[in-house]
Every structure is written in C-alpha cells, then in structure tokens.
Amino acid sequence: MLMHVxxxxxxxxxxxxxxxxxxxxxxxxxxxxxxxxxxxxxxxLGVRDxxxxxxxxxxxxxxxxxxxxxxxxxxxxxAAGPLAAMTQTRSSVxxxxx
Amino acid sequence: MLMHVxxxxxxxxxxxxxxxxxxxxxxxxxxxxxxxxxxxxxxxLGVRDxxxxxxxxxxxxxxxxxxxxxxxxxxxxxAAGPLAAMTQTRSSVxxxxx
Numbered sequence: 001m002l003m004h005v006x007x008x009x010x011x012x013x014x015x016x017x018x019x020x021x022x023x024x025x026x027x028x029x030x031x032x033x034x035x036x037x038x039x040x041x042x043x044x045l046g047v048r049d050x051x052x053x054x055x056x057x058x059x060x061x062x063x064x065x066x067x068x069x070x071x072x073x074x075x076x077x078x079a080a081g082p083l084a085a086m087t088q089t090r091s092s093v094x095x096x097x098x
Numbered sequence: 099m100l101m102h103v104x105x106x107x108x109x110x111x112x113x114x115x116x117x118x119x120x121x122x123x124x125x126x127x128x129x130x131x132x133x134x135x136x137x138x139x140x141x142x143l144g145v146r147d148x149x150x151x152x153x154x155x156x157x158x159x160x161x162x163x164x165x166x167x168x169x170x171x172x173x174x175x176x177a178a179g180p181l182a183a184m185t186q187t188r189s190s191v192x193x194x195x196x
Contacts, residue, residue: 002143003153007105007190007191040101040195042101042193045161045194047164047192051190051191053191054191057101063145091105092105092146092148093151093153094142094143094145094146095140095142095143095153096140
C-alpha cells in the first residue's frame, strides 16, 4: 500500500469559490478512479502560522495504481486545470506503507 | 477527526542513518501519544522528480488532541531534535475530515 501526499500553497489571488470548486472536483475522483483505496483532502484549518493551504492524501494499493491515478484523465484535468491555476508551490511525497 | 499533514525536504547532508533513526523515533510516537488515532510516515519512494523527502500524516480526534500531540514532550523532542537538524523546508496542513 502506498500513500501519496501533496500539500499546496495557493497564489495570493485564489478565492474561496475556487477552493470550493476544487473540493468538489477532487471529491469526485474516488468514484472516477477505483484505484483510490482512500482519498482525504481539504483546506488548511488556519490554526498554525506558516501552514500551506490545502492537502491531499491518497492511499493506493501499489505503484501501478499510483501511476494509473496520476495519469487518469480526471486527475490530469484537475491537476492541469484548477490546481495549476491556483498553485504557487506544492510539496509531494509518496510513501510505502508496507 | 483531523488530519495533520507534513512534508519535509532534507538538507543536502542528511544521511540514510539519520533517516532510519528518525523513522524509529517517529514510529514510537503512537505508543507514547494515545491521541494519535492513526500515524503514517516514511521516506519518499523516489519515483517522481522534485518530490520532498519525507511525509507524516497523523489522524487525531479533534483540535485538543492535535495540540496535545504537537506539545507532547516526545513529539517536541523529535521535532526540536532530529527533525530540526535534518530539515531544509517543511510544508504543513491540518485538514478537518468531518
């Protein structure tokens, strides 16, 4: 099992509506991409200074599932569309959960 | 339930032994900090360019549990000790999982 972790820091002009629309788009991915064993995401709670703005944590069975997810048209559309438009910096890690 | 997500990018001189020791230290935290409902962490798999080096994803019941964890002596020791010594940049987000 693998964990795909991404944090995003938004550009200064990102609006709450954009974040809400992104949440809906990402929220639809598990139904579209069966390789997603678990998919948790959401905006930062704003309880700690210096935090980034959004996080995605996806759990997938193996490397093949990870790349199926990353290359899936619905994920690519989200990544190349709203995420690319909104993101100033991102930090990604994939971890083997054994 | 809350998700506490952190990615770390190491300083260039960090050694595999330091990472292994950190894994052991963090691996002990769930037994030391009962507020941790779930605690997943580990080094990046190295399958994507530009990734950070390590990720921690902690699941906790609520905000009180989050701050108990963050302020717990064993967490503080890990954060102020090896993590501070190893970390070039970090990116953190807390997400409400509802």
